[in-house]
Amino acid sequence: MGLESIPVVTQSASDGLTGNAAAVLREIAARLESLAKEGQSGIIDLGAMPLSPADKAWLADKLGQGEVEINLELDGPSHVRETRYAGVWWLLHHNPQGAVTGEFIEITRIPELVLAHPADIISGSESLNFLIDDLC
Amino acid sequence: MREQEGRLVASLAQQGISRRTFMKYCATLASMMALPPSAGIAMAEAMASSRRPSVIWLPFQECTGCTESITRSHSPTLEGLIFDAISLDYQETLMAAAGHQAEEALEKAIEDNKGKFVLIIDGSVATGLDGAYSCIAGRSNLELLKKVAPHAAAIVAMGSCAAYGGIPKANPNPTAAVSVSDIIKDKPIVNIPGCPPIPVVMTGVLAHFLTFGSLPELDKLGRPKAFYGETIHDRCYRRPFYDQGKFAKTFDDDGARNGWCLFELGCKGPITYNACATVKWNGGTSWPVESGHGCLGCSEPDFWDGGGFYKALSMPANPLKLAAGAAVAGAAAGVAISFANRAKKGAAKAAHETTTLADLEK
Numbered sequence A: 001m002g003l004e005s006i007p008v009v010t011q012s013a014s015d016g017l018t019g020n021a022a023a024v025l026r027e028i029a030a031r032l033e034s035l036a037k038e039g040q041s042g043i044i045d046l047g048a049m050p051l052s053p054a055d056k057a058w059l060a061d062k063l064g065q066g067e068v069e070i071n072l073e074l075d076g077p078s079h080v081r082e083t084r085y086a087g088v089w090w091l092l093h094h095n096p097q098g099a100v101t102g103e104f105i106e107i108t109r110i111p112e113l114v115l116a117h118p119a120d121i122i123s124g125s126e127s128l129n130f131l132i133d134d135l136c
Numbered sequence B: 001m002r003e004q005e006g007r008l009v010a011s012l013a014q015q016g017i018s019r020r021t022f023m024k025y026c027a028t029l030a031s032m033m034a035l036p037p038s039a040g041i042a043m044a045e046a047m048a049s050s051r052r053p054s055v056i057w058l059p060f061q062e063c064t065g066c067t068e069s070i071t072r073s074h075s076p077t078l079e080g081l082i083f084d085a086i087s088l089d090y091q092e093t094l095m096a097a098a099g100h101q102a103e104e105a106l107e108k109a110i111e112d113n114k115g116k117f118v119l120i121i122d123g124s125v126a127t128g129l130d131g132a133y134s135c136i137a138g139r140s141n142l143e144l145l146k147k148v149a150p151h152a153a154a155i156v157a158m159g160s161c162a163a164y165g166g167i168p169k170a171n172p173n174p175t176a177a178v179s180v181s182d183i184i185k186d187k188p189i190v191n192i193p194g195c196p197p198i199p200v201v202m203t204g205v206l207a208h209f210l211t212f213g214s215l216p217e218l219d220k221l222g223r224p225k226a227f228y229g230e231t232i233h234d235r236c237y238r239r240p241f242y243d244q245g246k247f248a249k250t251f252d253d254d255g256a257r258n259g260w261c262l263f264e265l266g267c268k269g270p271i272t273y274n275a276c277a278t279v280k281w282n283g284g285t286s287w288p289v290e291s292g293h294g295c296l297g298c299s300e301p302d303f304w305d306g307g308g309f310y311k312a313l314s315m316p317a318n319p320l321k322l323a324a325g326a327a328v329a330g331a332a333a334g335v336a337i338s339f340a341n342r343a344k345k346g347a348a349k350a351a352h353e354t355t356t357l358a359d360l361e362k
């Protein structure tokens, strides 16, 4: 039995816009400008803001959908989505039970999480060479 | 390769935890701790590249519930795996060594990591009869603590017993149990109370320590503010019912079935600082109030002596009028502790005496 089956009216479920989404949108714009001018990346933690479901829907609508979508399976599904604005990414993390554990907007060329780590590339190259050595 | 072996990420990789999974975990951990999102990346980098932190864990007067909370759950949690991945140099319950070997391991761990290891204590310290109530290898917990603590970089008092004395300290406290901070005064100590504590709090504290070389911000009881900054009641999803004065009167009435507030059934949520309502238990599955039982107040000092788990926090001043006033008392007493409405709080206070855990103890 989940929370849905208990008839609770939660306060945050209010339909109204709080005005916070517009502030987040301005912050995204400012950070995108500094990414363009100085190459400076940034992240915004949506979980740290008092955003109502309506706020999030408004923000998602304003940011729109870009060309890239990446699904990752990292001890629960994660989803990286490019928005209509190049350099603005929406990240959504879930735990294995399916609950949302984190939601971020990352302003960068490509989110850090997607990039292959140099140390992993080195060990990948080593194991591939081992594999080839074993072939002959 | 050898050098790599000591590293946390390599050790996690052996257990099938990829770097990205670890990065995701650090990002959500930083978010949970209300740190800026860049801290998540810093944590992942610092924890991944640092040598596995040396941890010495001393179990004192305890029930092993705290160890269970961290190491076991029905599926392996990332907290459990990170805990396995730290260099746990001494933990009597988990280590293979026993007897003299175990004692040698302790001496060696202290010698090798002097001034650098994190000392985790679970259980209270018995001080009666010179500490004779709880001994390991012929040494009292008190003696051991005084010997090991001076060499630690920081101390984590894990669980309500180590943090406040806990159940061993409950009246009449036959062993004269005290908390770690009652004995050790000159070391940074972080209290992680709870009976048991929430596993992610420990990983959060360790991650913070490894990344920034310091303990996270603490409240006046030495608890990390990020996890103990708000009461259970502040974040409880049944709060709207409390505010409307809708209370379950028994565990099987219509109110209980409708998910109403458990205040009158003894919920200690309003005076209990802990993260259960947001972090939840068992991988976010549920938590006590969601399962239909009030909060016991397990992360507050002396919760065991609080006067009964099923006794509501506020009672009418005159107990003789209790029966007659019971129906009204529910709504009014509920309002008495509402932090959200200070005006009503004042009015209710005038009509009723508010009883806290500390008052009940007297």
Ligand code: SF4
Pocket (backbone or CB within 6 Å): B232, B233, B234, B236, B237, B238, B239, B240, B242, B260, B261, B262, B263, B267, B268, B269, B270, B289, B294, B295
């Ligand atoms: S009294 Fe307990 S059940 Fe009621 S709102 Fe507060 S924490 Fe939730």
Ligand code: SF4
Pocket (backbone or CB within 6 Å): B194, B195, B232, B272, B273, B274, B276, B287, B288, B289, B294, B295, B296, B297, B298, B299
């Ligand atoms: S809900 Fe209350 S009693 Fe239960 S674990 Fe959390 S703080 Fe402890």
